[in-house]
Amino acid sequence: MKNLLNFLARYNNLIIFLLLEGIAIFLVVTGNDYQNSRVLKNVRVLSIGIEKKISNTRTYLNLHEINTKISQENVDLRNKLDRLIKSESPLFFSVADTIHQQQYVYTSAEIVNNSTNRQKNFFTLNKGIKQGIDVDMAVTSGEGVAGIIVSSSENFSVAMSLLNLDFRLSVRMKSNGFFGSLSWDGRDYKYAILNEIPQHVIINEGDTVETTGYSAIFPQGKLIGVVSDFEKAGGDFYKIRILLATDFKKLNYVNVIGNLRRTEQKLVEKSYQ
Amino acid sequence: MINSIIRYTIIFIVLILLQLLLFNNIQFSGFINPYVYIMFILLLPVEISPWLLLIISFFTGLTIDFFIGTPGLHASATVLSGFLRPYVLRLISPRDGYDPGATPSMEIYGFRWFLIYTLFIVLIHHFSLFYLEVFRFTDFLRTFLRVLLSSVFSVTFILLAEYYRRGR
Numbered sequence: 001m002k003n004l005l006n007f008l009a010r011y012n013n014l015i016i017f018l019l020l021e022g023i024a025i026f027l028v029v030t031g032n033d034y035q036n037s038r039v040l041k042n043v044r045v046l047s048i049g050i051e052k053k054i055s056n057t058r059t060y061l062n063l064h065e066i067n068t069k070i071s072q073e074n075v076d077l078r079n080k081l082d083r084l085i086k087s088e089s090p091l092f093f094s095v096a097d098t099i100h101q102q103q104y105v106y107t108s109a110e111i112v113n114n115s116t117n118r119q120k121n122f123f124t125l126n127k128g129i130k131q132g133i134d135v136d137m138a139v140t141s142g143e144g145v146a147g148i149i150v151s152s153s154e155n156f157s158v159a160m161s162l163l164n165l166d167f168r169l170s171v172r173m174k175s176n177g178f179f180g181s182l183s184w185d186g187r188d189y190k191y192a193i194l195n196e197i198p199q200h201v202i203i204n205e206g207d208t209v210e211t212t213g214y215s216a217i218f219p220q221g222k223l224i225g226v227v228s229d230f231e232k233a234g235g236d237f238y239k240i241r242i243l244l245a246t247d248f249k250k251l252n253y254v255n256v257i258g259n260l261r262r263t264e265q266k267l268v269e270k271s272y273q
Numbered sequence: 274m275i276n277s278i279i280r281y282t283i284i285f286i287v288l289i290l291l292q293l294l295l296f297n298n299i300q301f302s303g304f305i306n307p308y309v310y311i312m313f314i315l316l317l318p319v320e321i322s323p324w325l326l327l328i329i330s331f332f333t334g335l336t337i338d339f340f341i342g343t344p345g346l347h348a349s350a351t352v353l354s355g356f357l358r359p360y361v362l363r364l365i366s367p368r369d370g371y372d373p374g375a376t377p378s379m380e381i382y383g384f385r386w387f388l389i390y391t392l393f394i395v396l397i398h399h400f401s402l403f404y405l406e407v408f409r410f411t412d413f414l415r416t417f418l419r420v421l422l423s424s425v426f427s428v429t430f431i432l433l434a435e436y437y438r439r440g441r
Contacts, residue, residue: 013323017356020331024352027338027345028405117299117306119407122342165407186412 051113059252066252073142104219105258116189116248121161128155136217138257144223144245146254163189163248170215171224174208176201189248194240199232209242216262288313293340304419307426310337311398314355315391319371323359330355350402354394361393379435391431399424
């Protein structure tokens with residue numbers, strides 16, 4: 001007993017160190033998983049108040065640019081709408097029919113917190129469960145893909161940015177339809193890496209890359225970026241650098257896309273595994 | 274005693290605010306992320322008892338964690354720095370030892386001593402932080418480069434801040 005007390009007295013600092021370090025590592029391992037962290041969510045509500053104020057100011061300063069972008073998007077959408085109305089055949093349901101035809105629902109949201117300088121980047125949106133946003137919805141900017149919702153509280157939600165080492169997305173080359181896996185290598189916020197395109201495929205710089213929709217999160221054909229350069233890596237695959245269409249440093253307003261048939265698709269796929 | 278507690282509280286708040294509002298927003302191609310709040314741990318008195326140092330380190334890291342949203346990440350790095358600080362101080366102690374009640378400062382122990390001291394602690398902190406953040410050893414060299422570049426920035430800032438503190 002005396003020996004034990006002596007031991008404790010002698011190494012008390014080491015013991016405190018190991019204890020605190022243990023707590024910290026435990027927090028890292030369990031708490032960084034955004035879906036499970038309740039503590040974090042509560043604390044975020046505190047700091048979000050401040051972040052909102054900062055974001056408001058920033059948005060105000062960028063108002064001109066945002067306006068131009070939105071009007072540009074409006075023009076694009078109107079054009080598309082016109083085309084759709086003309087080509088619509090009376091045999092099919094109208095696109096606005098929410099029960100039978102519509103697969104994707106769109107809503108817009110504002111970013112209140114964002115980062116591009118870490119290895120695992122997330123951004124926070126000002127809408128949550130109350131506004132219909134839920135986990136596993138897709139987030140796009142006006143230009144292209146931005147991220148995926150990983151956690152949502154009543155009025156806020158956190159999305160995993162494309163600029164995150166854990167982000168994976170199934171994408172394809174628009175020109176020939178070959179698909180591969182998109183990830184970010186943590187280097188430059190402007191570029192992502194596309195793997196698993198076999199070497200017999202002909203690719204060129206400037207080729208468009210878009211989403212496939214295999215994951216039932218993103219709709220098909222959402223723009224990701226263009227091929228910037230490529231090299232033949234080991235194995236039979238290319239390593240392609242993609243210049244991202246979305247500028248993550250200017251992200252202000254985003255669209256959130258929910259897939260109404262996701263549960264159905266997942267259910268069917270599950271029954272075969 | 275009360276005086277120095279107030280002084281350290283002010284230093285703490287100023288450093289945390291600087292870190293959150295200024296240094297977290299430096300986005301330089303992802304390679305340079307200075308973490309200057311570690312200066313708080315550098316400045317604590319030489320003779321502070323190790324267990325108190327550890328607990329202060331832990332809560333300093335935790336504060337940063339809460340605002341950045343990375344539970345435990347900074348805390349683990351600061352606790353390690355706090356644990357190794359007494360050993361670093363012993364390693365580079367001046368010939369006639371430290372005066373009782375002294376704080377590690379450039380004014381008393383000179384520029385060279387303070388540079389070495391800062392370099393040691395910042396490197397320990399940044400190393401554990403960046404490798405724990407990435408949590409894998411692929412791209413080992415790139416993380417290494419990030420550690421070195423960020424450390425250079427952090428150390429430079431801390432030296433400037435310390436120089437300014439001395440001037441007042």
